[in-house]
Amino acid sequence: MKNGGYAEDPNPADDKTIAELRGVTKRFGDVLAASDLNISISEGEFLSFLGPSGCGKTTALRMLAGFEAPTEGEVFLDGALVNSLEPHHRPVNMVFQQYALFPHMTVAQNIGYGLRQRRPRLPKAQIAEKVEKALDVVRLGGFEDRKIWEMSGGQQQRVALARAIINEPKLLLLDEPMAALDRKLRKEMQIELQDLQRQLGITFVLVTHDQEEALSMSDRICIMREGRIVQTGSPQELYDRPTSRYVADFVGTSNFFNGTVTDTSQPLYTVVLDNGLQVQAPPVGKFSDGQEVCISVRPEQMKLHRNGEGQSVHIQNRIFLGEHTEYLVRHETLGDFLVLSPRQSEMNEGPFSVGDMAQVSWEPGTTLILDRK
Amino acid sequence: MTQRTRNWLLLAPAGAWFLVMLIIPLSVVFIFSFGERAPAGGVVPAFTFEQYANLPARWTAFKNTMTLAPIGTLSALLIAYPLAYFLAVKTNPKWKTILLVLVIVPFWTSILIRSYAWIFLLGGRGIPALLEYIGLEGVRLINTPFAVLVGIIYGYLPLMVFPIYVSLDKLDKRLLEASSDLGAKPWRTFVQITLPLSIPGIATGCMLVFILLMGEYLIPALLGGGKVFFVGNALVDLFLQSRNWAFGSAVAVTLVVVMLITVTIYMRLISRLGASREDVSIM
Numbered sequence: 001m002k003n004g005g006y007a008e009d010p011n012p013a014d015d016k017t018i019a020e021l022r023g024v025t026k027r028f029g030d031v032l033a034a035s036d037l038n039i040s041i042s043e044g045e046f047l048s049f050l051g052p053s054g055c056g057k058t059t060a061l062r063m064l065a066g067f068e069a070p071t072e073g074e075v076f077l078d079g080a081l082v083n084s085l086e087p088h089h090r091p092v093n094m095v096f097q098q099y100a101l102f103p104h105m106t107v108a109q110n111i112g113y114g115l116r117q118r119r120p121r122l123p124k125a126q127i128a129e130k131v132e133k134a135l136d137v138v139r140l141g142g143f144e145d146r147k148i149w150e151m152s153g154g155q156q157q158r159v160a161l162a163r164a165i166i167n168e169p170k171l172l173l174l175d176e177p178m179a180a181l182d183r184k185l186r187k188e189m190q191i192e193l194q195d196l197q198r199q200l201g202i203t204f205v206l207v208t209h210d211q212e213e214a215l216s217m218s219d220r221i222c223i224m225r226e227g228r229i230v231q232t233g234s235p236q237e238l239y240d241r242p243t244s245r246y247v248a249d250f251v252g253t254s255n256f257f258n259g260t261v262t263d264t265s266q267p268l269y270t271v272v273l274d275n276g277l278q279v280q281a282p283p284v285g286k287f288s289d290g291q292e293v294c295i296s297v298r299p300e301q302m303k304l305h306r307n308g309e310g311q312s313v314h315i316q317n318r319i320f321l322g323e324h325t326e327y328l329v330r331h332e333t334l335g336d337f338l339v340l341s342p343r344q345s346e347m348n349e350g351p352f353s354v355g356d357m358a359q360v361s362w363e364p365g366t367t368l369i370l371d372r373k
Numbered sequence: 374m375t376q377r378t379r380n381w382l383l384l385a386p387a388g389a390w391f392l393v394m395l396i397i398p399l400s401v402v403f404i405f406s407f408g409e410r411a412p413a414g415g416v417v418p419a420f421t422f423e424q425y426a427n428l429p430a431r432w433t434a435f436k437n438t439m440t441l442a443p444i445g446t447l448s449a450l451l452i453a454y455p456l457a458y459f460l461a462v463k464t465n466p467k468w469k470t471i472l473l474v475l476v477i478v479p480f481w482t483s484i485l486i487r488s489y490a491w492i493f494l495l496g497g498r499g500i501p502a503l504l505e506y507i508g509l510e511g512v513r514l515i516n517t518p519f520a521v522l523v524g525i526i527y528g529y530l531p532l533m534v535f536p537i538y539v540s541l542d543k544l545d546k547r548l549l550e551a552s553s554d555l556g557a558k559p560w561r562t563f564v565q566i567t568l569p570l571s572i573p574g575i576a577t578g579c580m581l582v583f584i585l586l587m588g589e590y591l592i593p594a595l596l597g598g599g600k601v602f603f604v605g606n607a608l609v610d611l612f613l614q615s616r617n618w619a620f621g622s623a624v625a626v627t628l629v630v631v632m633l634i635t636v637t638i639y640m641r642l643i644s645r646l647g648a649s650r651e652d653v654s655i656m
């Protein structure tokens with residue numbers, strides 16, 4: 001099976017590249033904000049930069065927008081080198097964190113702002129018509145004369161969106177656009193954003209620290225750490241085939257056990273965990289005998305039994321999540337880790353309560369050997 | 374203690390201050406303005422409009438005040454805005470504090486001393502001497518409206534710089550980025566975003582400077598040399614020299630009324646300009 005059975009890569013190489021970072025590095029004084037970024041963004045895709053604050057994701061976005069010029073490397077937009085092209089000359093628009101709406105203008109004036117900057121001037125009637133259309137797209141028809149401060153957070157976000165898409169940019173940049181919204185609204189907006197992207201066919205580049213947001217909306221995700229891109233791939237790829245402990249930890253939840261590789265002759269390598277337990281697991285990347293590694297086991301890949309084979313654990317905590325129940329368990333030598341038990345297995349085995357003994361097991365094929373980093 | 378009592382108690386010191394220092398003296402002046410001049414100076418109670426009928430005698434003072442105060446305010450604004458903009462937007466935060474302190478430094482010396490310095494600078498051996506050196510002879514600066522204007526701008530500049538600085542400093546810089554991102558050239562961003570959003574600061578600064586200028590006395594006295602005088606100088610003259618308290622009171626009351634009218638019109642204009650709601654600091 002091509003690509004290891006994962007969903008078809010949404011960006012085959014022959015897709016048109018709309019933006020590209022080539023070896024881009026950005027320093028602010030002594031601070032290295034972004035280091036050797038290489039990413040090519042295809043027309044129409046939804047790409048996310050995901051990472052904790054200070055990882056350089058916003059810097060990457062700001063270099064695409066033109067607010068920062070790279071210290072080294074090249075930024076391309078639509079085939080042209082734009083390293084020092086000023087923001088107002090770039091065919092790119094941005095939805096700012098906290099929206100940055102103009103407080104002295106009405107909703108319609110905010111949305112029409114980009115059109116009013118065009119030279120030669122657009123006829124007023126045409127601007128009004130486009131503004132109305134944009135308002136409809138973000139479902140804010142009838143709000144044109146409202147003041148910005150009369151709008152709720154969710155509505156302000158729609159205004160910011162409408163203001164950014166009205167120029168029909170080649171690239172729509174979104175800087176943590178949902179950070180200020182409550183959870184429920186965020187969910188709604190995520191779905192709306194995806195709809196909007198399909199409807200408009202504009203390329204979206206999102207910056208977020210929220211893995212759930214990135215996973216649910218993006219075609220591809222760039223995981224960043226300390227100014228570098230650690231791994232790029234589709235959400236499923238990143239979840240199933242993380243190439244480092246950092247990515248496995250950042251995308252979803254995982255349990256990690258340190259150990260040493262002892263046998264690399266079989267497809268499943270043998271790893272002796274620090275507590276002496278010998279396990280089999282598939283490697284991600286190249287490892288040699290004696291190398292210190294960790295293995296990653298997703299909580300939902302672990303099974304909890306009353307009897308049978310496995311590692312004996314004590315149930316420390318139980319959180320009922322509806323479809324799943326999350327157990328925090330304690331192993332004598334492996335320490336604490338999480339087990340996610342599906343409803344069906346709960347029904348079969350009966351729920352465990354805090355203090356119970358249980359056996360934990362997993363299929364070697366569902367785990368991964370990773371770098372400890 | 375109820376909330377109400379507590380509120381009144383909290384208001385009491387300021388209220389007492391206003392009553393004793395403002396309401397009572399103003400009422401006294403108001404009553405005096407209808408009186409007559411006592412033979413030995415001071416005032417004789419009466420009810421006559423004679424003093425108000427005499428106002429045209431002091432027309433020049435009103436004329437000077439009502440021209441130089443607005444011109445001074447406007448000039449101070451034109452000089453202060455670029456300075457405030459530079460400090461708030463263009464200056465490295467490291468230097469901001471130092472530069473701001475430099476703006477206040479002149480306040481560390483009395484305005485009297487500083488105005489004396491200007492007497493020298495604008496006087497015969499100052500700038501005119503320099504001008505003569507390059508061939509411009511017979512330029513007289515001291516004791517002219519220009520000298521008073523220079524003094525006014527110099528003295529009141531910091532009062533204009535600070536409110537504008539504050540409004541520009543708290544201006545969300547992302548708005549400027551957003552404007553640029555949407556295709557506005559730097560100049561258009563300034564006209565459409567920066568300037569409108571700094572109107573509260575401009576309004577506050579102009580108000581502060583204008584009100585204080587209307588009552589200005591010292592600068593015209595020193596740099597106008599008795600030739601360019603304000604209502605403030607007329608009042609000093611009437612109360613202290615000619616001891617015509619009744620007429621002085623009428624002039625004072627008229628000044629207050631003129632001020633109230635101008636400020637009201639000004640506020641109307643500003644609020645129409647859209648200096649919106651939350652951020653006009655002293656108005």
